[in-house]
Amino acid sequence: MNAEKQVTDNSYVRFENVQKSYDGEILVVKDLNLDIGKGEFVTMLGPSGSGKTTCLMMLAGFEPATHGEIFLNNRPINTVPPNKRGIGMVFQNYALFPHMTVAENLAFPLQVRGMNKSEQQDRVKRVLEMVELPQMGGRRPAQLSGGQQQRVAVARALVFEPDLVLMDEPLGALDKQLREQMQYEIKHIHENLGVTIVYVTHDQTEALTMSDRVAVFDDGVIQQLSAPDSLYENPQNSFVAQFIGENNKLNGTVEKVSGELCTVRTEDGSLIEAHKVNVDKAGDKTTLSLRPERVEIDPPKSMKNTIEGTIEELIYLGDHIRVRMSVAGNDDFIVKVRNRADRRPLEEKQKTRIGWASMDCKALDLVA
Amino acid sequence: MSDTALPNTNIAQPDRPLVTADGIPLKQKLARTTRTMKLRALLLTLPLVFFVFVAFVIPIGQMLHRAVHNPTVSEVAPNFAEAIQDWDADSGELPSEQIFEIFVQDLVTARQNREVGKTVGNLATRINYEIPGSRSLFTSTARKAGRIEQGPYKEALLEIDEDWGDIHLWRTLQRASNNYTLAFMLAAVDMQYDKDGDIVQANELYRIYIPILLKTIGLSALITFLCFLIAYPVSYLLSTLPLRTSNLLMILVLLPFWTSLLVRTSAWIAMLQTEGIINDIMVFLGVIGDDGRIQMIYNQTGTVISMVHILLPFMILPLYSVMKTIPPSYMRAARSMGATQTYAFFRVYFPQTTPGIAAGTLLVFILAIGYYITPALVGGSDGIFISNLIADHIKKTLNWSLGSALAAILLVVVMTLYWLYNRLVGVDKLKFG
Numbered sequence: 009m010n011a012e013k014q015v016t017d018n019s020y021v022r023f024e025n026v027q028k029s030y031d032g033e034i035l036v037v038k039d040l041n042l043d044i045g046k047g048e049f050v051t052m053l054g055p056s057g058s059g060k061t062t063c064l065m066m067l068a069g070f071e072p073a074t075h076g077e078i079f080l081n082n083r084p085i086n087t088v089p090p091n092k093r094g095i096g097m098v099f100q101n102y103a104l105f106p107h108m109t110v111a112e113n114l115a116f117p118l119q120v121r122g123m124n125k126s127e128q129q130d131r132v133k134r135v136l137e138m139v140e141l142p143q144m145g146g147r148r149p150a151q152l153s154g155g156q157q158q159r160v161a162v163a164r165a166l167v168f169e170p171d172l173v174l175m176d177e178p179l180g181a182l183d184k185q186l187r188e189q190m191q192y193e194i195k196h197i198h199e200n201l202g203v204t205i206v207y208v209t210h211d212q213t214e215a216l217t218m219s220d221r222v223a224v225f226d227d228g229v230i231q232q233l234s235a236p237d238s239l240y241e242n243p244q245n246s247f248v249a250q251f252i253g254e255n256n257k258l259n260g261t262v263e264k265v266s267g268e269l270c271t272v273r274t275e276d277g278s279l280i281e282a283h284k285v286n287v288d289k290a291g292d293k294t295t296l297s298l299r300p301e302r303v304e305i306d307p308p309k310s311m312k313n314t315i316e317g318t319i320e321e322l323i324y325l326g327d328h329i330r331v332r333m334s335v336a337g338n339d340d341f342i343v344k345v346r347n348r349a350d351r352r353p354l355e356e357k358q359k360t361r362i363g364w365a366s367m368d369c370k371a372l373d374l375v376a
Numbered sequence: 377m378s379d380t381a382l383p384n385t386n387i388a389q390p391d392r393p394l395v396t397a398d399g400i401p402l403k404q405k406l407a408r409t410t411r412t413m414k415l416r417a418l419l420l421t422l423p424l425v426f427f428v429f430v431a432f433v434i435p436i437g438q439m440l441h442r443a444v445h446n447p448t449v450s451e452v453a454p455n456f457a458e459a460i461q462d463w464d465a466d467s468g469e470l471p472s473e474q475i476f477e478i479f480v481q482d483l484v485t486a487r488q489n490r491e492v493g494k495t496v497g498n499l500a501t502r503i504n505y506e507i508p509g510s511r512s513l514f515t516s517t518a519r520k521a522g523r524i525e526q527g528p529y530k531e532a533l534l535e536i537d538e539d540w541g542d543i544h545l546w547r548t549l550q551r552a553s554n555n556y557t558l559a560f561m562l563a564a565v566d567m568q569y570d571k572d573g574d575i576v577q578a579n580e581l582y583r584i585y586i587p588i589l590l591k592t593i594g595l596s597a598l599i600t601f602l603c604f605l606i607a608y609p610v611s612y613l614l615s616t617l618p619l620r621t622s623n624l625l626m627i628l629v630l631l632p633f634w635t636s637l638l639v640r641t642s643a644w645i646a647m648l649q650t651e652g653i654i655n656d657i658m659v660f661l662g663v664i665g666d667d668g669r670i671q672m673i674y675n676q677t678g679t680v681i682s683m684v685h686i687l688l689p690f691m692i693l694p695l696y697s698v699m700k701t702i703p704p705s706y707m708r709a710a711r712s713m714g715a716t717q718t719y720a721f722f723r724v725y726f727p728q729t730t731p732g733i734a735a736g737t738l739l740v741f742i743l744a745i746g747y748y749i750t751p752a753l754v755g756g757s758d759g760i761f762i763s764n765l766i767a768d769h770i771k772k773t774l775n776w777s778l779g780s781a782l783a784a785i786l787l788v789v790v791m792t793l794y795w796l797y798n799r800l801v802g803v804d805k806l807k808f809g
Contacts, residue, residue: 070708090711091720103709107727116723117713168713 019043019079020204021067021172026076028062028228036062038228040076044206046171049198051207053215054225055251060208063225064174067206069093080172091120096165096173096203100180102157104149110136110160111145117168135163138197155186162194166201175207179214191217212252216240224248245286246372249297256303256341257375258296262287270371272296276337281312282369293374298364300342305331306352307363314363317341319356329354335362440787443564443780447555448502451494453482457553465547465573476529483521505775506548506559506569513539544571564781585765585782589789592762595680596744600691602684603740604733607691611732614692615699629692637686641753644682648673648754674756682750687743691736698732698807731807738797738806742790762786 021044028037037059044050052060065071067078069090077084085093104113114132123131136142139159149157158178165173175194179187195218198205209215215222216236223233224247231251232244243249250257260274270284272294280296287294307314317335328344331354335341343362345351354360394402450457456479463471470476486496500514517536524532533540551557551569562568562575566583570576577583610629614622632640647653650669658664672678702725710720748763755764762782769779797803 068708068712070711090708091714091716093712094714095712097709097712099705099709101703101705103703103705105706105709105724105728116710116715120714120719164709164713174712 020046020048020081021206022079022082023063023067024077024079026063026066026073026078028059028066028071028074036228037066040228040230042223042230042233044204047202047204049195049205049207049218049220051209051215051219051222052225053209053212053222053251055210058225059228060210060223060225061176064176064206064208068095068097068174094168094170094172096168096170098161098165098173098175098178100177102149102161102178104157104160104164106149108148109145110141110147110149110152113149113160114145114164114167117164121168131167135167138166139163139193154182155190158182158186158190159193162197166197166203170203172204172206175205177209178207179209179211187211187214188217194218216252224251226251242285243297243370243372246295246297246375249370249372250375254300254342256298256300256335256338258298258336258338258341259374260294260296262290262292262294262371264290269366272371274336278315278336280315280336280369281366282371283367285370286372294371295373295375297370297372298368300330300344301328302368303343303362303364305343305345305354305360305362307361311363312366313369314361316359316361319354319358319360322354322356333360333362436787439780440784442777443560443784444556444558446502446552446557446560446777448493448498449549449552450555452486452489452496452499453479453553456482456549460546460550460553463546463550465543465550468543470530470541470543471546473528473530476533477527480521480524480529480533483518487518487522502552503545503548505563505778506552507545510539510545513537513545547571547573560775560777560781561784563778564785585762585785588760588765589762589785591676592745593789595676595759595761596741596747599680599683599687599744600737600741602680603688603691604737606684607688607695607736608729608733611692611695611699614696615702616704626696629689632686633689637749638753640686641682641750644678644685644754645673648678648681673754674759676755676759678754678756679751679759679761682754683744683747686750687740690739690743694735694739694807695729695732698729698735702728730801731805734797734801735806738794741793745790746786 021042023040023042026037026040027035029035040059040063042050042063052063054060062071066073067080069085069088073086077086079085080093080095104110105116108116111132114135115128118128118131132145133142136145139162141156141159141163144152144156144160149160152160158181161178162175165175178194179190182190191214194205197203198218207215207218216239219236221233221235222239224231224239226247232239232248234242234244239248240252243252246257249255258272258274258280260272260280262270263273263279264271265284265287268284269281270287272280272282274280274296282294282296304311315335317333319331320334320339321332323330323332326347328346329351331343331345333339333341333343345354396402396405456475459475459478460471463475483496486494486499489495496514496518500511503514504511517533517540520536521533539545548569551559551573558575559569563578564585566578566586567575568578614625614629617625645652649655650671650673652673654672655664655669659666659669664670672681706724706728707720710724711717715723745761746763747761748767751759751761752764752767755761763786766779766782766786769775769782
């Protein structure tokens with residue numbers, strides 16, 4: 009704890025032992041500790057009810073923390089009302105004021121700050137250009153498309169130049185294509201302005217695309233906080249492995265531990281060597297996690313882990329073929345085969361050898 | 377999609393209208409296919425249309441008609457009513473001997489008539505509305521007219537009563553002989569015909585309807601405003617509470633609707649009267665002395681208090697339904713942008729509730745302006761509304777024409793206010809629920 013505090017002295021946002029309960033019976037957020045550096049893009053990712061939005065609301069000041077302290081720029085802000093925190097916020101349904109025009113919406117935070125009229129107009133004009141809607145100032149929010157409303161919402165959160173911007177599932181209401189486009193735009197705005205962004209979403213692609221670091225929430229606890237690549241490649245526990253990306257599970261018992269690796273006997277008796285992540289000693293129950301694209305069909309002889317499986321189903325997806333196999337008692341074992349010209353033709357009910365590198369197979373905590 | 381694209385024959389040519397596959401113009405075909413649907417919709421509304429017509433359009437039309445239509449003179453004295461039209465009232469001379477003769481004959485005939493609405497009494501009452509105190513002139517003359525055996529009838533009548541020499545009386549009779557008259561409408565706005573037949577304001581002492589109408593409008597506005605003041609926070613609370621609690625509270629708001637209006641109004645009498653609960657409590661607490669009990673009922677105060685209570689739900693319901701649709705994120709957004717709670721409320725929340733405010737105020741005001749039973753019970757003489765006067769004329773004085781005229785004036789006032797309201801607020805912006 010103390011060691012961590014040393015590091016956090018230059019952190020911009022800090023949650024310290026924060027707990028939150030709405031009804032006095034259930035903790036929605038359990039002992040949260042989180043440091044966010046200045047200029048960082050951190051995403052809180054998790055299923056609904058995992059406490060991520062509650063954390064955001066506590067940071068924004070709309071929900072008081074039941075226990076613990078939140079710091080902004082090394083200043084405790086538990087007693088600071090939301091309007092004094094100077095945090096920009098983009099809401100899930102944008103919350104653009106329907107009775108004001110776009111320009112009036114954008115001028116609102118400037119008006120509140122008592123800025124003079126001409127400077128207000130200047131800023132509004134600039135921010136509208138930034139989100140590429142220079143002609144839309146006179147329109148009402150209801151006259152804009154979903155994507156345009158979204159841009160205005162982002163512009164409104166940025167127009168008063170806050171150092172910290174919170175975004176609560178801002179892309180949830182958009183269709184897929186627009187969502188992807190907006191992901192890049194928000195990312196570019198972040199890079200250009202250097203603001204700190206805390207972003208909440210339940211969409212893992214969004215989290216992986218945009219963030220510097222991702223905090224995976226479940227059950228009121230941060231399960232893992234890391235950069236997108238290590239989140240995907242080195243999940244710290246089964247929940248993260250399941251939640252991020254696709255994942256094959258094999259349950260078994262640890263037979264032997266040797267350094268970074270361990271040997272696991274699966275339920276049907278096969279022996280598999282795996283990367284020891286979340287298990288201690290021989291005899292521990294474990295769930296092995298294996299990414300579908302890391303499995304090879306007809307592995308070279310040199311590969312340590314090879315096992316025989318039966319192809320159950322083939323799904324043609326263009327760039328790759330999804331092969332559902334029955335492996336070591338799991339008949340929902342997915343293998344992704346790249347669609348190359350020289351690939352071997354596969355057929356259903358075929359018995360095939362598959363293999364993978366030991367370090368790609370993670371021995372994690374047991375999932376029932 | 378398909379390798380062989382079909383040539384599309386249905387694309388509109390610039391000079392040809394769009395047709396269906398079998399060559400019928402598209403518009404015609406569309407009208408034909410939707411005709412049965414439209415017909416069915418019309419049939420479904422038919423019972424309501426019929427009901428509204430019978431129970432609403434006809435009675436109101438009749439009422440409006442009655443305000444300007446009063447055939448008493450032509451029914452009691454039909455021959456005279458026709459003959460008097462030839463007389464030139466501005467000549468300064470009494471009607472001719474012939475007209476007098478017809479008048480006497482009609483009076484004698486009418487005296488024998490017992491049919492309701494066609495007696496001399498009816499005629500006397502009708503003229504009495506315009507020339508107060510003239511009633512006995514007609515009844516006593518009719519009694520004596522039978523004894524006039526021959527002419528000259530003019531002298532004979534003048535002998536019975538010299539008031540028959542008054543041109544004003546004959547002028548009024550001539551005007552009343554016309555079935556259509558403005559007299560009642562004028563009376564409803566405190567005006568009348570003077571001796572020369574010109575329209576003038578009534579004597580200051582007799583001006584009662586305009587003051588009461590103004591008081592009705594003023595009190596209705598006050599009641600509406602008080603309802604708004606009380607209902608706004610209540611609706612806000614209801615809209616922000618969790619559904620279970622807000623439903624329970626909503627039932628409490630609607631509870632008065634389950635009690636008879638009479639019971640509720642009587643309850644206010646028990647509360648507010650000088651020997652009532654509130655006065656008793658204040659005396660008990662020493663706020664006022666036993667001899668200083670406050671008169672809170674049978675005056676304007678009583679009317680306002682009980683009507684605010686009765687009309688409150690009509691303000692709460694539209695406000696609540698509008699507030700319910702305003703997500704809390706608007707206020708949060710405003711707060712996150714630096715607005716204080718108060719500023720955010722007035723700039724962001726309040727403007728969005730205006731459709732509910734508009735609907736609620738319109739509803740309460742229009743209900744209040746025509747309210748009858750509560751002012752009648754708790755208004756005393758000071759706190760009555762124009763509708764109480766209308767009811768008086770319909771039930772007590774039996775001057776239906778004046779009652780109708782007052783109702784027509786009230787209708788015009790409401791329509792005017794509604795029109796004004798539409799100009800200022802816009803009816804399309806209302807939201808009742």
